[in-house]
Amino acid sequence: MFKKILVANRGEIARRIITVARGMGMQTVAVYSDADAELPFVKEADEAVRLGPAPAKDSYLNVAALLDAAKKTKAEAIHPGYGFISENAEFAKTMADSGIVFVGPPPEAMLRMKDKSEARRLVAAAGVPIVPGTKDTVADVATALSEAERIGYPVLCKAAGGGGGIGMAVANTPAELEKVFRACVDRARAAFSRDTVYLERYFPAPRHLEVQILGDLKGHTLHILDRECSIQRRHQKVVEEAGSPLFLDGQNTSVREQLYEAGLKAAKAFGYANAGTVEFLYSDGQVYFIEMNARLQVEHPVTELTTGVDLIGWQFRIAAGEALTLKQEDITRKGHALEFRIYAEDPVKFFPSPGPLKVFQAPTGTGVRLDAGYAEGNTVTPNYDPMIAKLIISGDSRAQAIARAKDALASFKIEGIKHNVPLHLRILESEAFVAGRIDTKFLEHHAKP
Amino acid sequence: MADVTAHITGTVWKIECKVGQTVNAGDTLVILESMKMEMPVEATDGGVVKEIRCKETQAVSEGDVLVVLG
Numbered sequence: 001m002f003k004k005i006l007v008a009n010r011g012e013i014a015r016r017i018i019t020v021a022r023g024m025g026m027q028t029v030a031v032y033s034d035a036d037a038e039l040p041f042v043k044e045a046d047e048a049v050r051l052g053p054a055p056a057k058d059s060y061l062n063v064a065a066l067l068d069a070a071k072k073t074k075a076e077a078i079h080p081g082y083g084f085i086s087e088n089a090e091f092a093k094t095m096a097d098s099g100i101v102f103v104g105p106p107p108e109a110m111l112r113m114k115d116k117s118e119a120r121r122l123v124a125a126a127g128v129p130i131v132p133g134t135k136d137t138v139a140d141v142a143t144a145l146s147e148a149e150r151i152g153y154p155v156l157c158k159a160a161g162g163g164g165g166i167g168m169a170v171a172n173t174p175a176e177l178e179k180v181f182r183a184c185v186d187r188a189r190a191a192f193s194r195d196t197v198y199l200e201r202y203f204p205a206p207r208h209l210e211v212q213i214l215g216d217l218k219g220h221t222l223h224i225l226d227r228e229c230s231i232q233r234r235h236q237k238v239v240e241e242a243g244s245p246l247f248l249d250g251q252n253t254s255v256r257e258q259l260y261e262a263g264l265k266a267a268k269a270f271g272y273a274n275a276g277t278v279e280f281l282y283s284d285g286q287v288y289f290i291e292m293n294a295r296l297q298v299e300h301p302v303t304e305l306t307t308g309v310d311l312i313g314w315q316f317r318i319a320a321g322e323a324l325t326l327k328q329e330d331i332t333r334k335g336h337a338l339e340f341r342i343y344a345e346d347p348v349k350f351f352p353s354p355g356p357l358k359v360f361q362a363p364t365g366t367g368v369r370l371d372a373g374y375a376e377g378n379t380v381t382p383n384y385d386p387m388i389a390k391l392i393i394s395g396d397s398r399a400q401a402i403a404r405a406k407d408a409l410a411s412f413k414i415e416g417i418k419h420n421v422p423l424h425l426r427i428l429e430s431e432a433f434v435a436g437r438i439d440t441k442f443l444e445h446h447a448k449p
Numbered sequence: 450m451a452d453v454t455a456h457i458t459g460t461v462w463k464i465e466c467k468v469g470q471t472v473n474a475g476d477t478l479v480i481l482e483s484m485k486m487e488m489p490v491e492a493t494d495g496g497v498v499k500e501i502r503c504k505e506t507q508a509v510s511e512g513d514v515l516v517v518l519g
Binding site for chain 1: 456457458459460482483484485486488508511
């Protein structure tokens with residue numbers, strides 16, 4: 001195992017990775033921007049290195065500064081967390097060339113996943129069901145219009161190379177598609193330096209299901225069951241759970257088996273190793289591949305808490321060349337877990353709300369875990385994404401987890417910023433949520449104040 | 450005179466109007482950026498841009514006056 005590792009991330013995930021690494025006997029190095037110098041993850045690491053000014057491009061995305069920090073501290077490996085440089089194959093390769101292990105998938109596998117139209121083609125060839133759409137990227141408006149007739153409206157226009165909902169738009173009619181297509185090409189060029197987009201069928205209210213994958217460098221690949229992440233705003237997840245309510249009490253077992261098989265097939269098609277997630281849409285009894293994320297997911301704790309598999313620990317072991325000792329038949333779920341993303345934002349309009357955390361009192365109790373990036377007295381700055389913490393609740397059953405979540409959220413005290421705890425409480429009050437009837441349009445149809 | 454204020458705390462990403470320009474209610478005057486989101490600031494009423502009180506890349510707080518309409 002590595003003696004010393006560097007965590008190329010911030011906030012709650014940096015803190016979590018530092019905790020796991022320390023528990024495995026490794027020394028830890030944090031890196032930080034000027035905006036984050038006072039945050040807990042900087043203080044909790046054995047060493048901390050300043051990367052640069054607040055903007056991400058000058059700090060957490062600054063490859064030269066990250067490489068310097070790793071060399072200076074003699075870190076043997078870099079864990080990228082999620083976001084920032086985690087899915088950057090170039091970065092992974094730069095590290096490897098400098099003799100530093102990147103705790104993630106092989107760069108070649110990352111490249112295969114990065115271009116979403118390439119990814120779709122690859123998994124479709126391996127027999128994984130995909131959302132009906134264009135085989136290739138769409139060159140011009142005329143092609144987009146004729147392809148949309150074949151696929152059927154509404155269609156979703158997406159930037160190849162995009163993520164996190166950036167550069168996506170829905171068109172219900174040919175007139176809308178003309179407008180949306182041009183806007184999407186502009187966005188793709190601005191955000192990802194490439195102007196290629198593709199089209200696919202838009203499902204008005206699907207569920208978002210995903211399969212956790214764990215693979216070693218010796219070709220042994222497992223799935224670590226499912227998660228459901230249907231509750232979203234602006235295409236970003238708000239509440240996640242394991243397992244999906246769709247499969248509770250032995251329901252829909254054939255869909256579940258189809259989902260796991262598709263997840264494994266997709267991971268193998270990419271030549272995947274380390275921890276990753278295959279995302280699917282579910283609509284009318286069918287699952288459709290959307291993409292594979294070449295990294296640890298934000299919502300990985302709900303899998304860890306219900307399966308007992310230490311995903312971050314395995315990421316390190318796999319990166320160090322160890323073989324998986326887990327077997328597929330040993331992977332079973334015990335109980336249920338829910339994760340609530342705590343965002344610094346208005347709980348109704350979802351507008352960002354940076355500011356000082358004058359009060360930040362975490363709830364406690366049986367089955368209550370808080371992964372927080374901040375402590376009372378810290379300031380949430382406008383520089384990075386609005387997630388300040390994750391409240392993770394586990395219970396013997398979904399009903400018990402929901403009851404515990406209500407108590408925990410009701411006692412969570414945050415003052416100084418607007419936050420979405422009131423939204424989570426509204427979600428938990430919703431009859432549809434309690435019954436497990438959720439989809440990606442949930443927040444538009446339920447949980448209004 | 451109507452003050453158009455920042456509805457979020459963040460930085461000014463783009464200024465989409467010029468002094469002397471006539472704008473309608475709903476027109477985007479400034480785009481703010483905060484927490485990886487771009488948020489347009491729109492004119493609540495029509496009018497002429499009298500003054501622009503912010504610069505691109507400047508940090509602003511919720512409630513700060515960005516543009517004065519007359």
